[in-house]
Amino acid sequence: MRSDHGLAVVRMGLVGAGRIGALHARNLARHVAGAELVAVADPRREAAEELAGQYGARPSEVDELLADPEIDAVVIASIAAAHQELVVKAAGAGKAVWCEKPASLTLEQIDRAIAATAAAGVPFQVGFNRRFAADFRAARATVEAGGIGTPQLMRSITRDPGWPAGLSNAAGVRPWTIFRETLIHDFDTLLWLNPGAEPVEVYTRADALIAPEYKADGLLDTAVVMITFDNGAIATAEANFSALYGYDVRGEVFGSKGMVVAGRLPSTAAVHYDATGSHQRTLRSDEEMFRDAYVQELFDFAEVVRGNAEPPVTGEDARRALRIALAAMTSHEQHRPVRLGEVR
Structure with a gap:
């Protein structure tokens, strides 16, 4: 070989x-x-x-x-x-x-x-790239080490880049995309940053605020999902498809002893100052923000194939995140909190 x-x-x-x-x-x-x-x-x-x-x-x-x-x-x-x-x-x-x-x-x-x-x-590994980003890994390590104490408030944000003219591909966005394909990352992140805890209830508010003319076709482009965990932590997962200022992905865990934050918006540490104020370039895509994470997850998969490691993100992990997504969809349809025990 x-x-x-x-x-x-x-x-x-x-x-x-x-x-x-x-x-x-x-x-x-x-x-x-x-x-x-x-x-x-x-x-x-x-x-x-x-x-x-x-x-x-x-x-x-x-x-x-x-x-x-x-x-x-x-x-x-x-x-x-x-x-x-x-x-x-x-x-x-x-x-x-x-x-x-x-x-x-x-x-x-x-x-x-x-x-x-x-x-x-x-082996079966699933591509939740945030787990492989250095800052999100550091946040998880801080939580595991007790650095923030007992998690109390959590937050995960995904705001995709937008354009001044609006959502250009609104007609092509499949129903439920915001939950099963966008916020699925946030659901996995919140589960991962709250190790040992289980979600017990989900409540959703969502709408088509960017392209309301496509709402009747099933488009939802803006959503907030509240998740209550069995360790008392209250989490929010938030998504929007039109952040004009760039690609905005962040995670936060606030607890009894402090807080840890992951994610960034600037693409460089350089700041330009002129007569109108200060300016900093922002990230514009997942490829830019998670470049190293995308490489790392496939390197780790190769190690799994060689027999040197177990899959770091399993099918069971994917199932846990999907359960929250499905609960969020039901909550949106029925305008009520949904217990995770209802989703089997």
Whole structure:
């Protein structure tokens, strides 16, 4: 077996050649030590060919990629609706599985994915990138060390970059996206930053404030979700699709002994001062803010495939976050708090 930086090379196939798939392809080919991008599959053959060609990989069909005995692991970056089926097929082919969030859209689907990977005896890791960012990791370590005492108030924010003209892709945003594909990150972050605690109740307020003309089609572009935990902590998860000032992702845990905050808005420490005041450039994308985290999560996955570690984010972790998302959806529909025991 070949080695790279002293690491046995893990040969990976990528399913999904969209924006996030392209990001993972670049990282696997250029930045993840001990990983090799072998093949790229996508229903749009021309997209697979173009992306594979950039990095010396080969374009492939999904079944062909999964049947390749030289591919050790599969990275799934397709549309969310296809995740569960692809996880099950990859497990059936004996491949280690890394899957973008959300790993599935329903509890029945995630349970099938978990069961399939367990039955096949293959690792299953899910892509919650904030867990791999240095500042969020430091926040978690501070909480674990008792640095903030008992968690009392928690907050997680995702505000995607916007444009002055409004939400340009409003017609293409699928119903429930804000809960299952955006706030799912915040739900996982709050669970992770409150170790040992379980959520007991969820209450949601959400609306289409950026593009109200699409509300009847199921668009929700602004939401706040309150989560009560069994250790007494009260958390809020907040999302909006139109932050004109940049990409704004933050986490906060306030407790009996102090507070820890993760996330940042400036893209540089440089500050420009002139006659109108002071100015600082801000982050404009997840690729910019979580560049190192995206690399780290795939490096850690390669270590899992080598047998040197257990998956740092499991299918069960994905299920816990999805449960909160589903509870938030029910709360929005029924205009009431929802106990987590109702969501099974």
